[in-house]
Amino acid sequence: MPDRAAPLPISKYHQVYLVLLEQLQDGRHAEGLPGELELARQFDVGRVTVRRALEQLAQEGRIVRENGRRARPAPRPAQASRGASAASPSAEPLHGLLANIVSVSRGTTVKVIEWRAIDATPELAQALQLREGEKVRKAVRRRSTAAGPLSHITTYVPEALVRGFGRAELARKPILELLQESGVQPGRAVQSVSARQADVKVAAELQVPVGAALLWVRRLVHDVDGRPVQLLHGLYRPDRYEYRMELSQVGGIEARIVANEILS
Incomplete structure (x- = not known):
C-alpha cells in the first residue's frame, strides 16, 4: 500500500x-x-x-x-445571525441516536468544570428562543474513558428548565437524561459536525497540544413541542471518538457514535 x-x-x-x-x-x-x-x-x-x-x-x-x-x-451585522440560521442543516429526529448518545455518555466518567447561571448572549438567545439577557444555565464538563480524556462539552439550558439537579447530578448522568427526569420530552435535534483546534484550556483538559485538531459537534435539542431545550458545543479527541452514519438504499439513515478503548 x-x-x-x-x-x-x-x-x-x-x-x-x-x-x-x-x-x-x-x-x-x-x-x-x-x-x-x-x-x-x-x-x-x-x-x-x-x-x-x-x-x-x-x-x-x-x-x-x-x-x-x-x-x-x-x-456583527444584524442579518449575520439570521443568515446563519437559514443555512442550518435540516433537523433529524433523535430516537435511536439519542439513546446511543445517552448510552455512550453513561460509559464515561465526568469532571464538572463549570456550572453557573449566565445572561443569554444574542447568539444564545436566538438559538434557545429566549430574550437577550434572560438567564441560561451553562455547564462545562470533561468526559473520559478508560483510555483517558475524551471530550470537552459546553452545554446551555434555559434556567427555567433546570429543576432538581446540580453539579453532583451532572457528574453522574447526561443532561438530556436529567431533563427527561424533570419532565422535558426531547423530540428532535439539529446537529452539525465539523473540526476545531484546541485552545489553551481545552488542550490542558484533553491532554493534547495547543492547536491540535478536534472534532466539533453543535447540537440543538428541541422538545416534542418544538421548543429549544439544550444547546451543546462539544470538542472531541478524534482518536477516541467516532461518528458513524449508515445510508440505506431506501433512504433510511442510521447514525451512532462510538467512544471506547478500541479507538484509543
Missing part, C-alpha cells in the same frame, strides 16, 4: 489565528481579547507571531484594534 502524503505543516501564526477565530465565532472575548504578551504566553510563541495573527483577524474585519486598548470583536 503506498504511503500517504504527509500533511503540510501549519505555521505558528496561522495556528494562533485559527484558534482565536474559533473562539470569536463561539462568542468568546466579548469584553476584549487578552493582550499580546498574555496570548504569547498562552500559545508559547513570540509576540511577533501573535501580532501577525491579530493583524489577519483585523484585516478580515473579525476584530477592532485601537492603540492603547485591547482588541475586541468587531460588531
